[in-house]
Amino acid sequence: MPDHFRTVFLVLLVFSFLAKLWLDLRHLRHVGKHRDQVPATFASRIGLDSHQKATDYTCAKTRLDMLSTLVETALLLAFTLGGGIQALHEILSPQLQGLAYGVALIFSVMVISALIDLPFSLFRQFVIEERFGFNRMTFALFLGDLGKQLVLAVLIGTPVLLAVLWLMGAMGEFWWFYVWLFWSVFNLLILFIYPTWIAPLFNKFTPLTDEALKVRIEKLLERCGFSSSGLFIMDGSKRSGHGNAYFTGFGRSKRIVFFDTLLERLQPPEIEAILAHELGHFHHRHIIKRIVLLFSLSLAFLWLLGQLINAPWFYQGLGVSAQNTALALILFFLAMPVFIFPFSPLMSFLSRRHEFEADAYAARHASADDLIHSLVKLYEDNASTLTPDPLYSLVHDSHPPAALRIAHLQAQSSPS
Numbered sequence: 001m002p003d004h005f006r007t008v009f010l011v012l013l014v015f016s017f018l019a020k021l022w023l024d025l026r027h028l029r030h031v032g033k034h035r036d037q038v039p040a041t042f043a044s045r046i047g048l049d050s051h052q053k054a055t056d057y058t059c060a061k062t063r064l065d066m067l068s069t070l071v072e073t074a075l076l077l078a079f080t081l082g083g084g085i086q087a088l089h090e091i092l093s094p095q096l097q098g099l100a101y102g103v104a105l106i107f108s109v110m111v112i113s114a115l116i117d118l119p120f121s122l123f124r125q126f127v128i129e130e131r132f133g134f135n136r137m138t139f140a141l142f143l144g145d146l147g148k149q150l151v152l153a154v155l156i157g158t159p160v161l162l163a164v165l166w167l168m169g170a171m172g173e174f175w176w177f178y179v180w181l182f183w184s185v186f187n188l189l190i191l192f193i194y195p196t197w198i199a200p201l202f203n204k205f206t207p208l209t210d211e212a213l214k215v216r217i218e219k220l221l222e223r224c225g226f227s228s229s230g231l232f233i234m235d236g237s238k239r240s241g242h243g244n245a246y247f248t249g250f251g252r253s254k255r256i257v258f259f260d261t262l263l264e265r266l267q268p269p270e271i272e273a274i275l276a277h278e279l280g281h282f283h284h285r286h287i288i289k290r291i292v293l294l295f296s297l298s299l300a301f302l303w304l305l306g307q308l309i310n311a312p313w314f315y316q317g318l319g320v321s322a323q324n325t326a327l328a329l330i331l332f333f334l335a336m337p338v339f340i341f342p343f344s345p346l347m348s349f350l351s352r353r354h355e356f357e358a359d360a361y362a363a364r365h366a367s368a369d370d371l372i373h374s375l376v377k378l379y380e381d382n383a384s385t386l387t388p389d390p391l392y393s394l395v396h397d398s399h400p401p402a403a404l405r406i407a408h409l410q411a412q413s414s415p416s
Contacts (some may be wrong), residue, residue: 002402023066024392025066028062034387036048038386081319089320102165122142165326168329173306176299195248203235213271229254232258233257284357
């Protein structure tokens with residue numbers, strides 16, 4: 001049985017690795033092929049220089065993704081069949097026991113993974129983003145963010161891991177259900193506390209002071225029957241030139257947040273249209289649906305782990321001779337992405353459908369033309385490719401391709 005499981009794991013690992021590289025190569029060729037001509041839909045709005053910048057930016061990121069995929073696959077093999085997890089177990093198990101051993105083992109894997117990913121993060125931020133004029137982050141700020149993330153990981157992650165490992169060992173056959181309950185409550189709690197306690201550790205949030213824009217937004221919120229705890233501007237410009245807007249929080253703690261870079265670029269009617277799109281997600285309960293889906297998948301995965309945790313072939317098939325709850329947790333969540341990769345297009349399809357629904361809602365409550373204008377500006381400012389490979393987009397992209405999205409909005413274009 002271990003040999004059969006190992007074979008299945010290797011086959012799926014090779015398949016996912018080759019599929020990702022093949023999709024990346026398709027994307028590079030397709031984007032590069034259209035580098036010298038702006039698509040007709042955007043020809044009157046976006047210049048050739050901006051289009052070529054988006055092409056080069058996309059290709060640079062994709063090449064880095066290909067290298068990252070190679071390293072991630074090699075690391076996964078090193079951790080599992082290469083004996084990495086087994087070696088960590090042999091180092092830690094004579095010195096630590098019980099929960100302390102489990103937390104140390106899991107943190108060791110996380111630290112090793114983070115250290116290997118660090119050069120990619122640095123190259124992405126200080127080479128690619130810098131080359132294309134998006135980086136505004138200093139190295140000191142990068143290190144500061146890294147330090148804060150580390151402190152949060154220890155302060156929040158340690159008690160969470162202790163609780164999960166204790167529940168796995170103490171709750172008997174149905175431990176997976178109790179872990180799921182704890183994990184669900186924890187995630188809901190994070191949704192409530194993130195806007196007011198965690199996000200301000202990294203960015204400064206100031207109330208929106210533009211009275212004319214504030215009145216326009218409040219009228220939109222009233223039309224849509226939406227309430228929030230405030231409208232805020234985030235100093236995104238201290239890290240990046242990219243612009244965005246988002247909702248954060250849950251229940252009464254919901255906040256509407258605009259990047260300062262977004263407000264600098266868009267006109268009030270365009271900002272209203274972008275916000276109407278985000279309100280569309282709430283109207284259609286996309287956030288709730290995604291939370292329910294996440295919790296359902298979590299329950300299914302934890303149940304599956306409950307069936308595997310006492311199976312010797314599961315550990316041996318992934319290169320580990322010992323058996324315990326911490327090892328089971330690590331091996332399961334290391335191997336799981338390999339097994340669920342074939343379902344990536346389904347998740348992307350669901351996300352893109354939600355984007356179309358939110359666009360349609362925005363067209364009803366604001367202006368489809370204003371949303372089109374704002375999206376085109378954002379595509380240009382963020383150097384988003386207008387010509388993604390269709391198959392690559394189908395698997396990876398959470399948003400519809402630009403041309404298809406604009407076409408859907410043009411079909412709904414009418415005075416608001």
